[in-house]
Amino acid sequence: MEEVLFFAAALGALGGAVGVIAMRNPFYGVLALIVHLFSLAVLFLLLTSAFLAAAQVVVYAGAVMVLYVFVVAYVGGGEESAWEPIPGQRLLAPLLGLALVAELAIAVLASSLRALGSDGPDVAAGFGDPASIGTLLLEKFLIPFEASSILLLLAAVGAIVLAGRRREETA
Amino acid sequence: MSIEWYVVLSALLFAIGASGILIRRSPIVILLCLELMLNAGNLALIAFSRMVGNEQGQIFALVVMVVAACEVVIGLGLIVAIFRRRLPLDVDALRELKG
Numbered sequence: 001m002e003e004v005l006f007f008a009a010a011l012g013a014l015g016g017a018v019g020v021i022a023m024r025n026p027f028y029g030v031l032a033l034i035v036h037l038f039s040l041a042v043l044f045l046l047l048t049s050a051f052l053a054a055a056q057v058v059v060y061a062g063a064v065m066v067l068y069v070f071v072v073a074y075v076g077g078g079e080e081s082a083w084e085p086i087p088g089q090r091l092l093a094p095l096l097g098l099a100l101v102a103e104l105a106i107a108v109l110a111s112s113l114r115a116l117g118s119d120g121p122d123v124a125a126g127f128g129d130p131a132s133i134g135t136l137l138l139e140k141f142l143i144p145f146e147a148s149s150i151l152l153l154l155a156a157v158g159a160i161v162l163a164g165r166r167r168e169e170t171a
Numbered sequence: 172m173s174i175e176w177y178v179v180l181s182a183l184l185f186a187i188g189a190s191g192i193l194i195r196r197s198p199i200v201i202l203l204c205l206e207l208m209l210n211a212g213n214l215a216l217i218a219f220s221r222m223v224g225n226e227q228g229q230i231f232a233l234v235v236m237v238v239a240a241c242e243v244v245i246g247l248g249l250i251v252a253i254f255r256r257r258l259p260l261d262v263d264a265l266r267e268l269k270g
Binding site for chain 1: 174176177178179182184187188191193194195197200204206207210218220223224226229230233234236238240241243248249250251252254255260
């Protein structure tokens with residue numbers, strides 16, 4: 001059962017990722033990314049991290065993707081021109097991607113981490129549920145938690161400064 | 172499923188995102204490819220957290236999600252600002268800062 005779910009979710013994640021870079025229209029790219037994010041949430045559940053799977057669906061597929069859809073609708077999905085500033089870029093880029101896969105695969109397969117081939121240790125029933133993540137976040141990792149809240153505030157202010165309408169434009 | 176499968180899948184997803192950044196020239200699609208790479212990193216972090224049997228890796232992944240959300244907000248703000256000034260939405264045409 002676990003294998004079936006893993007391969008279904010892995011296929012969804014890979015298909016969504018390929019869809020993002022293959023679709024000419026950015027709007028379809030955003031939709032492909034939503035498929036990818038849902039598949040990743042299933043994989044997170046298989047790795048017994050229920051809270052992160054829920055956060056993935058609510059924060060990414062819910063909030064961030066809505067932002068993308070709004071901006072794509074506002075800007076309009078234009079087609080890219082066929083002009084290549086670097087000759088052979090379209091050919092070279094997939095080759096470099098394949099080289100990266102080969103390098104990472106060698107690093108994983110030749111790793112001396114013995115636990116990599118196992119299913120991981122047996123964990124208690126509450127592993128990765130909201131209660132345990134919340135306890136960790138508010139006790140052990142309080143300073144990173146506060147720092148990320150400041151980062152979010154700065155990003156919100158920055159976005160308003162960047163995209164806000166200027167006085168002279170409205171006048 | 173052994174942890175190896177998840178790590179190899181995350182490597183594949185990361186490489187797809189990286190080659191997407193190299194191929195595409197629309198800034199929106201480049202932001203989408205950045206999301207792919209960050210999510211591949213998240214998958215690896217959670218897989219390793221499961222391998223060790225410790226939840227601290229999941230906190231790390233949560234912080235990555237926060238940083239990704241900030242990056243999206245700033246990136247989309249820049250795209251809207253570029254669009255307002257009627258500049259072309261093409262990373263090769265926006266080369267004023269090129270040395």
